[in-house]
Each structure stands twice: as structure tokens, then as C-alpha cells.
Amino acid sequence: MPQLLTANRLIDGRVLYWRGGGWVENLDEAEGFTDAAVADTALAAAKEFVARNLVVNPYLFEVKDGRPVKEREIIRAAGPSVRTDLGKQAKYGSTGTTSPAAPERDDDVSI
Amino acid sequence: MYRYDEFDARFVAERTEQFRFQVQRRLNGELTEDQFKPLRLMNGLYLQLHAYMLRIAVPYGTLSARQLRKLAEIARKYDKGYGHFTTRQNMQFNWPKLKDVPDILAELATVEMHCIQTSGNCIRNVTADHFAGAAADEIEDPRPVAELIRQWSSLHPEFSFLPRKFKIAVIAAPHDRAALRYHDAAVEIVKNDEGRTGYRVWVGGGMGRTPYLAYVVGDFVEKPDLLGFLEAIMRVYNENGRRDNIFKARIKILAHSIGEDEMRERVLREFQEIKTSGYLQVPDEERARIAAYFAPPDFERLTDEALPTDGDLGRWIVNNVTPHKQPGYAVATISLKPIGGVPGDISADQLDAVAQLMDDFGLTEIRASHEQNLVLPHVRQKDLPAVFARLQVLGLATPNAGLITDIICCPGLDYCDLANARSIPVAQEIAKRFADLDRQEDIGELKIKMSGCINACGHHHAGHIGILGVDKKGVEYYQLLLGGSAAEDASIGEIMGPGFGEHEIADAVERVVDVYLKLRRPGERFLDTYRRLGMEPFKNVAYGEQLHAAH
Amino acid sequence: MLIKNNLPAEDTYVTVADDAPLPDGAVVVSLKRFRAERSDLLARNQKLGIVLDSDQSPEALGSDLDRLSLVVLEFPKFRDGRPFSWARILRTRLKFTGEIRARGDFLYDQIAFLKRVGVDAFELPPSITPELFARALTEMTNVYQPSADGRTTIVAMR
Numbered sequence: 107m108p109q110l111l112t113a114n115r116l117i118d119g120r121v122l123y124w125r126g127g128g129w130v131e132n133l134d135e136a137e138g139f140t141d142a143a144v145a146d147t148a149l150a151a152a153k154e155f156v157a158r159n160l161v162v163n164p165y166l167f168e169v170k171d172g173r174p175v176k177e178r179e180i181i182r183a184a185g186p187s188v189r190t191d192l193g194k195q196a197k198y199g200s201t202g203t204t205s206p207a208a209p210e211r212d213d214d215v216s217i
Numbered sequence: 218m219y220r221y222d223e224f225d226a227r228f229v230a231e232r233t234e235q236f237r238f239q240v241q242r243r244l245n246g247e248l249t250e251d252q253f254k255p256l257r258l259m260n261g262l263y264l265q266l267h268a269y270m271l272r273i274a275v276p277y278g279t280l281s282a283r284q285l286r287k288l289a290e291i292a293r294k295y296d297k298g299y300g301h302f303t304t305r306q307n308m309q310f311n312w313p314k315l316k317d318v319p320d321i322l323a324e325l326a327t328v329e330m331h332c333i334q335t336s337g338n339c340i341r342n343v344t345a346d347h348f349a350g351a352a353a354d355e356i357e358d359p360r361p362v363a364e365l366i367r368q369w370s371s372l373h374p375e376f377s378f379l380p381r382k383f384k385i386a387v388i389a390a391p392h393d394r395a396a397l398r399y400h401d402a403a404v405e406i407v408k409n410d411e412g413r414t415g416y417r418v419w420v421g422g423g424m425g426r427t428p429y430l431a432y433v434v435g436d437f438v439e440k441p442d443l444l445g446f447l448e449a450i451m452r453v454y455n456e457n458g459r460r461d462n463i464f465k466a467r468i469k470i471l472a473h474s475i476g477e478d479e480m481r482e483r484v485l486r487e488f489q490e491i492k493t494s495g496y497l498q499v500p501d502e503e504r505a506r507i508a509a510y511f512a513p514p515d516f517e518r519l520t521d522e523a524l525p526t527d528g529d530l531g532r533w534i535v536n537n538v539t540p541h542k543q544p545g546y547a548v549a550t551i552s553l554k555p556i557g558g559v560p561g562d563i564s565a566d567q568l569d570a571v572a573q574l575m576d577d578f579g580l581t582e583i584r585a586s587h588e589q590n591l592v593l594p595h596v597r598q599k600d601l602p603a604v605f606a607r608l609q610v611l612g613l614a615t616p617n618a619g620l621i622t623d624i625i626c627c628p629g630l631d632y633c634d635l636a637n638a639r640s641i642p643v644a645q646e647i648a649k650r651f652a653d654l655d656r657q658e659d660i661g662e663l664k665i666k667m668s669g670c671i672n673a674c675g676h677h678h679a680g681h682i683g684i685l686g687v688d689k690k691g692v693e694y695y696q697l698l699l700g701g702s703a704a705e706d707a708s709i710g711e712i713m714g715p716g717f718g719e720h721e722i723a724d725a726v727e728r729v730v731d732v733y734l735k736l737r738r739p740g741e742r743f744l745d746t747y748r749r750l751g752m753e754p755f756k757n758v759a760y761g762e763q764l765h766a767a768h
Numbered sequence: 769m770l771i772k773n774n775l776p777a778e779d780t781y782v783t784v785a786d787d788a789p790l791p792d793g794a795v796v797v798s799l800k801r802f803r804a805e806r807s808d809l810l811a812r813n814q815k816l817g818i819v820l821d822s823d824q825s826p827e828a829l830g831s832d833l834d835r836l837s838l839v840v841l842e843f844p845k846f847r848d849g850r851p852f853s854w855a856r857i858l859r860t861r862l863k864f865t866g867e868i869r870a871r872g873d874f875l876y877d878q879i880a881f882l883k884r885v886g887v888d889a890f891e892l893p894p895s896i897t898p899e900l901f902a903r904a905l906t907e908m909t910n911v912y913q914p915s916a917d918g919r920t921t922i923v924a925m926r
Contacts, residue, residue, distance in 0.1 A: 117244065118315060182266050186632055255846075368923075373913055374852065375915065378848070378849025494861045500923075
């Protein structure tokens, strides 16, 4: 199963995904790894960001058809299922779709 | 309510700056996450699924209108316009940024609030009966004792790196509204045969992976001795609690592995040692000084009114209003469990509006209950109709206190990093099933408590009906427990059997409740019927068609 | 770096491994070695210290404590809070007046607590400078509870 790489940003705790040596906030823009060795290399690179105190707790998780397999990752990627007006789902729309809902006001801090 | 003096104010202000320095060192890399984590937890800051979560202490659940307004302001300025009341009388914000937290703490300090020891392996925020000072059945207000313990435990140099967290509750009434026996330690204010007031001290309760009920280690601790006695308990725990396995580190494991007699002996031996070498005896004047802050408001001389019992107002009064010890007054519960809402959540606008209501009706304090509701402790009975009307406009007049839709529920997998399953949507589904008030009133007192993981923040072991979310290969399942209670008849719920799927659990609860309605004797609550009949009749129906399906 | 009584100090003790020969002068040995070679160690008439691991209570030392001039409290992990109780017991119950030294994995943020329970010497990691050490003691002006440091509590100041 393909894998994505995720972490939380240190300064504000927001969920991030790995893409091309850096981080994006939207799971739909994340880089998928089909090769475990490539995934591990990315994870090692992500740990550099830990050492630089930019992110915490990077790890890999599985996706199927672009959607996380585990409920936990579905919710992390979207926001609280009981508050669809909040979190990434409000900013980017549901995972796997391309029609974003009205963005919520959020001055996210970038790395 | 308690007011900070110059010492308290300076303490909280300095603690804020201490945390600011910790955050600064974390951000510039002088502290690793591993080092910072216990430090931030000791100030109530978690890293959850979507963001950080900040847990603000509401000591013994007491808040002023001014404090509510500050919470509303913080919710708007630093968060997303709402907060969440927890099962330990605290308030949580779900979206603060690490860089903002020192400023939030500074704002809290302006209204005598803080996040000190709302998490971490230390003595946590002390809870108390949410009807304190108003309940007709109390010996005295338990909050001065809770405040005394709060101060004594704040940045305790010896007990800030315990094997695990340590939660203390204080009550002073025969009716336990604070889940006393589920606490690591608890203080029950009692009168002895000579009519003197002292403390019965309990130890070893807890929920989580291995639930236990506390037992008594001190039958009658004299008033000046309380902190010395607690110090003895804490030292026995700090020295002997397990540190090799986080799941066995709570005092409940120590207390129940060495047993009641041995625990008593160790605590008493330690207390004797403490007495010999000189110890902290709380002088009468200090206890009186603190107690004076909790003096009851100047009650008017009123007489009890004939309160309506029908119509919307009557139903709210029947379900949400409790007798007060003062004639002409009442205790009103503001339910934070609207049908289909998130249990315990409150918006910034509602916080402000409740503060305004308090001002308009001369109410100086409000309480957060461990059941995740708010309580107005001293309402004039004649004001009840107007208070109710105001709450209706605010969406805060749900007349379900103590009924089946008044569900205790942790944030679960919608927010929590530790959760295995979502809990809020299940609570919402169950509440919708039982939304009909006639049906709720017919069912009567039935406490559903739900947790999204084994850690049991939603008190599932103590629910008449408990629900525990579990994870099976990334899919949510729900176990049903029956027969728990957190009241004076405390008991630990029993697991029924295999779990239910997300779309089966509400059906199962409904079947269990229906069989209760069929089998109950007059006057029996669900819990009573369960205790009389046991699990079998409920288990026989709960699985319905799925009885033999593989789970 | 060793800080003693709030100031940088020279470490006059040598900590000796259990199987190493004893050098001349003040030494620190493990509790295990102290028990095995008790009479020889006491007969040296040199300053003697012992190391207590975090699971070793000082209460077992009994009257031997009078013959010791230093007790080193070892922190295997900063989260292990037992040494805080050992220090408190050493000072308050056992009336130990010698040096109590913190060694191992403790944090800047624990220094003030350690000082309060009776620790008077610290083997600081390089990350904690003497300036930082001094700062740690000034973060909180007042205290709510009595401990081994004899400080006047807020209750008493009211």
C-alpha cells in the first residue's frame, strides 16, 4: 500500500505532509511513496526538520486510493468529523475532492 | 469565591514567565521535545491530532462572570470561538498555537486563572462537589479544603515528578457528586461520634486500563493534620509507585497490589515519621482565612415558592433544578448537552451571555461539573422563569440533567491523539434516539458515559451504561459496559461482550434500555434493575440479529 | 561543572568504580561497594561519599550516615522523581548535614525543586551555565509549602 509522511509543526501544532523535501498542509498535495526504501529516506530527511526544531513526531502511514486507511489519519487530514466547519476540511474541502469549502480564517505559520 | 492575594498573584505571574522561558528554549532548540513534553504538560499543554490543546484549571469548578468573559475572549482571540468543559471541571481549548500560549497564560492571570498542573505526573487540579455551598446535604463547604490542597500542591518540590498523575477530589456530603472513589486520593469531610468535623481519606481509585475503587486509609484525620497526612500518602507513592510500566504506575496499582492493610500501615508509619520530624500543620487562622472567601452570599430572607412542574419551564425545573439549603433559593443546572451537540462544548458567545445572565441576576459564581455541565448554585426561585427564558434563547435550556441524553463524553478521535475511536458522534446519535423528553423522563436517571479509549476520560467504567471505543485494525468498535456508578453506591461497570460497530452501538443501547423498561419494578432506576437481574437479560437482547455475527 | 552552595566549586571527590582500586583522598563509592567494604572504607579516615541510585532509600543507611560527608543522588532519567524524596528524607528526617549532590539526567527546570528538597551541590551538564543556574533559583520568588530549605512559606508570610 502507498504511504504518506506526516508530522506536526512545532510552533503551532498543525498537521503537515511531506512533499519534495518540504512540507504541505493539504493531504491531497502530499507525496505518495510506493517504494518503502524511498519512504524511509524521506522519513530520515524529515528527522532533520525535527533536529532543527521545526516539526515533531514524523511518521509514515498507509493510504489507499489517495485516502488514509485508518480513521485516525482520515480525521487528522480533515479536522473534527463533528465540526466540519473547522480544520483542513474547511480550508481544502474533503480529502480526495478538489472543491474547497469557504476557507476559515487562520493565519497559519509556515516553516 | 477565593480571591488571590499579592502572593497568589505573584506566584501565577512568575509561573507564566517561567513557562514563557520554557517555550522560548523549546523553540530555539535548547530543549528537545522529550524534555519539553513533561514541562508543557505540567502547564496543561498537549499536542493533539490537529493542534495543541490547552487545559485551563478551574479549581473545584468555580468561576466568576469575569472569568467566563476572559475565557470567551481567549476563545475568540487565540482559538476558534469555543471551548470544552472536561470531566475534571477544567476548560480546554483545541487550537492554540505554542507561540501564543505564554500570552494566553498572561491573560488568564489577569482574572486569577492558570493552567498549573492540569496535566503531567504531578498533583492535578483539585476537584470538588459542584453543588458545594448550596447543597442541602453538606456538612460544610468542601472548597476551602480543596483550595488548601491546591495551594499546597502547587509546584510541590518533592511531588512534581511522580510515577504518574495524581488526582484528588473533595466532598462534604453523603451524596457523592464528585466521583470520590474513582480518584487517586479523596477527602471526605465527615463528623465523628463526638460531633467534631474531620476528614475521611481515601486512596487507590482510578479508571483507565485497570479500574479500581478507592478504599479508606484514614478513618478520621484531624483538621490541622490533613496536609501532613496527604504528604505521607504522596511520599509512599513517590517512593513505591511503579516506574517500569506506565500502565501500572498509578497509585491504584500500588494500593491494590499491596492491599488495604499494608497501604494503611505504610501511610500511617510515614505520617508518624513526618509528625516526629516536624510537619506542616495548617493553623486554624489560615483555614479560617481561606474559608472566609467561600462564605455564602448574603441570602435574602425568602420563602420557598410553589414552582411550576409542567410546560417547558416546569420540565426544566423538574429535571435541572435541585433544592437549595436556603429557603427561596435553588440550584440550577445549565445543560451543555443539547440534543445533537458536542457534550461539554460552549461557544464564546454563550460564555459571554452566561456571564451577562449572572450579572443581571446578581449571581456571583457559576460551577463547572464533572458531568460537563454548568451549575448556577444560588438562584432565587422567583428568578427561575426569567433565567430559563434567557437560557432558552441561548440554546442552553435543554431540560435533560441526569437523564439519558445527559451523556458524559470525552473528545475522542475527533480531537484526541490517544483516542482509538470517535466518541462524540456516538453520543450524538444516542441523544437523537432518545430526544423525546417523555421517553427520557419515563426512563428516569440513567447515566451514559463514553470514552474513545481505555484511558477513560469519559468515565465509561462509572456509567450506568458505559461505552468504550476501541480500534480494530483501524476501524472503530464500541464495547458496552453495564452497572457502573460514580456516586456513593460506586461500582465498576461490567463489559457485556464483543464490541459493536459504529452503526450498531446506538441500536444496542436502545435495546438495553427497552428491556429495562419491560423488567423494572416500580421506582427502580436502570442501575437498580441491572443490579437485581445481572447482565444476562440485557446481553440477550443487545446483540439482536448480530448476536452470532463475527466481531 | 560542580556548583556548590550556589557557586562554582572544585570537585574534591573522586568517584570510584566498584572494581577499581581506591586512590588517596576523598572518594565516592556505590552503596553496594560501601556495604561490601564498609569497615575498610570507614577506617581510611578520609572524606567519604556514596551514590544512591534512584531506587535506593537513604533510610537503610542508619547511623552510618554520620560517617558520610557526601550523598550523591543519581538521576537515571529526569522523570524519575524518587531522588526528590531521598533528599527531603536525608535533610528533614535523618538530619544529614553533609553535602547532597544531584548527578545525572536532571533538567534546568528541576534545579529550584532540588534546591528546595535539600540538594546543595549540582553536577551541571554543559548546557546549564552558572548564569542559568542562578536564574533557575530566581524564577519563583515564594513557595506555598515547607520543604527542607527552611524557607518561609506564603502561609507564614500572610
